[in-house]
Amino acid sequence: RAAGDPAITELQPWMRSLGDGVDAHPYGMPSPFEAHVKRRNVEWLTADPVSSVNFTPIHELDGIITPxxxxxxxxxxxxxxxxxxxxxxxxxxxxxxxxxxxxxxxxxxxxxxxxxxxxxxxxxxxxxxxxxxxxxxxxxxxxxxxxxxxxxxxxxxxxxxxxxxxxxxxxxxxxxxxxxxxxxxxxxxxxxxxxxxxxxxxxxxxxxxxxxxxxxxxxxxxxxxxxxxxxxxxxxxxxxxxxxxxxxxxxxxxxxRFTYEMDAKSVITNPSPQAPLSHGKGPTVLTGIAWSGRGTIPRVDVTLDGGRNWHQARMDGPSLEKSMHRFYFDFDWDGRPLLLQSRAHDSTGYVQPTKDALRAIRGPDSIYHNNGIQTWHVDERGEAENVEVG
Ligand code: MTE
Ligand code: CO
Missing domain, CATH: 3.90.420.10 (Oxidoreductase, molybdopterin-binding domain)
Structure with missing residues (x-):
């Protein structure tokens, strides 16, 4: 920040007056500045919101626990x-x-x-x-x-x-x-x-x-x-x-039928289409989640170039059976476009497949149990988009 940054030199409103007392919020809520962090639905998916679904904002969360x-x-x-x-x-x-x-x-x-x-x-x-x-x-x-x-x-x-x-x-x-x-x-x-x-x-x-x-x-x-x-x-x-x-x-x-167990799966949550890279090139924290219905996730691989080169991600936080795992990949972004993917390995040795590999076996008509590898394209501005690589 340049010298004279008013966030430093000026007194902010929250320093000029007293805040709420302890009885103002008997059941606490997030900061109003976090109001965008919410469940959302996709209106055209279902006929009405009663028999329907909404979605966890996983791109806004970290660690492994969902609030x-x-x-x-x-x-x-x-x-x-x-x-x-x-x-x-x-x-x-x-x-x-x-x-x-x-x-x-x-x-x-x-x-x-x-x-x-x-x-x-x-x-x-x-x-x-x-x-x-x-x-x-x-x-x-x-x-x-x-x-x-x-x-x-x-x-x-x-x-x-x-x-x-x-x-x-x-x-x-x-x-x-x-x-x-x-x-x-x-x-x-x-x-x-x-x-x-x-x-x-x-x-x-x-x-x-x-x-x-x-x-x-x-x-x-x-x-x-x-x-x-x-x-x-x-x-x-x-x-x-x-x-x-x-x-x-x-x-x-x-x-x-009776396909009960959820196969190993992962996704990069940041960057992603709702969470672009806003900081330009240089040190960049990539993160995501992985899970398996059969055990733990000892390893996740990440690629920045659509699968040509894979790097082992850093797992962090508790590794528990049939629980979410958190991974990070810390890298220096050179500002060029990226094709991001993650690939989970579970404790049984199973490796998350590509979408094409899944479709080769299951055909075109499936809906459920899609654990294929997800790709995000990130452009020079850091904007991300959902794509598939052939
Ligand atoms: N149980 C009842 N009684 N009614 C329901 O509609 N939905 C099921 C399951 N249990 C459902 C239910 C489905 S399809 C899912 S994916 C999970 O609950 C969703 O759990 P959640 O609402 O806690 O995310
Ligand atoms: Co369901």
Whole structure:
């Protein structure tokens, strides 16, 4: 800054008078200067905002935790406003004892804390046939990563006593959609949770207050919100969300079904179309997020030239199972155009594929489970655009 910068030499308004007292904001909100940091929807995607989705502003966030007020929302019939004193969770079907729990009953099981990402299977679905939406909020923002507090589903099921023939369960929500999904018992007994807190405070209504199912690493649709019933059975129920929706139509007319695990994926969040490089050439911080439904992300590669040369990014922050990871690549920008991509490696050895490699196997008609490599073109001014390289 030149000498005489008024930001230094002049007294600013916030130094001339006293600020608000401690009682002005009993529940704190972000600075008004951050008002642009918000969930956004894409109006033409859905007929109305009730059965719809909005997107996490991942280009405005850092680290690995998504703040509660910015977690994307996906509702099939809007947000259920559930009174916790009237909320019940029923366990029925192939059990020794059918049980109805109140919220207080649930809170008497041993409590656990786990950080996990939730990704909608439709995240990046609009990009299947080519670059479409200009911003990682829209191409990759159907994800959030939150610390859940809750009880293990296996402990709750043990209280009801699952019969040996009980190999599947059906989770049902208390919203007007009564959203239902079949879940294999093996997963239920492994790491599923019934959560009532997110990032330390009560779940937000949008996220399923007072209770939601947490199904680590598996597609978001299975994480039933406003959870009211779990039925134990001996086969999947073949509901709408696992037949006509959340399945992948293959070129030969068959469909991939029960594709639960979210494959390893990554995206550069800065720079990106909503977050251009505004500082010109010189030291530049590139950053992004990576995750895998099968484990951790030990490594992310970054290219500045559309895949000709790859560099290993620097991972920073906690590396947890089925959780978001943060990567950085610090470089000196020479001011020339860039073709940015990131490529995640997960702890099973799986490497994130190109979009072309995915389409070669899955054909042109898929929507869900697009974990292909994303490309941003950055021009000399630092403006970024969603493109594909052939
Ligand atoms: N649960 C109920 N009861 N109703 C719903 O509409 N949407 C599902 C899932 N659980 C849904 C639900 C879908 S498709 C996704 S991707 C996640 O919730 C979204 O969770 P979020 O709103 O916390 O982001
Ligand atoms: Co979804």
């Amino acid at each position: 509660n007020g910015l977690c994307f929302e996906r509702h099939h019939s809007g947000i259920a406003r559930v009174d916790p004193s009237l909320h019940r969770l029923m366990i029925n079907g192939l059990v020794d004892r059918e049980i109805v729990f109140t919220m207080d009953d649930l809170k008497r099981f041993p409590r656990y804390n786990r950080i996990h990402f939730l990704e909608c299977a439709a995240n990046s679905g609009m990009e299947w046939r080519g670059a479409q939406l200009n911003g990682c909020q829209f191409t990759h923002g159907m994800i959030h990563n939150v610390m859940y507090t809750g009880v293990m589903l296996r402990d709750v099921l043990a209280a009801a006593g699952v019969k040996p023939t009980g190999t599947w369960l059906l989770a049902e929500g208390a919203d007007a959609a009564a959203m239902t999904r079949s879940i294999p018992m093996e997963k239920a007994l492994d790491d599923c949770m019934i959560a009532f807190k997110m990032n330390g405070e009560a779940l937000r209504p949008e996220q399923g207050y007072p209770v939601r199912l947490v199904v680590p690493g598996w597609e978001g649709n299975m994480w039933v919100k406003w959870l009211r019933r779990i039925e134990i059975g001996d086969q999947p129920w073949q509901h709408r969300e696992e037949t006509s929706k959340y399945t992948d139509l293959l070129p030969d007319g068959r469909a991939r």
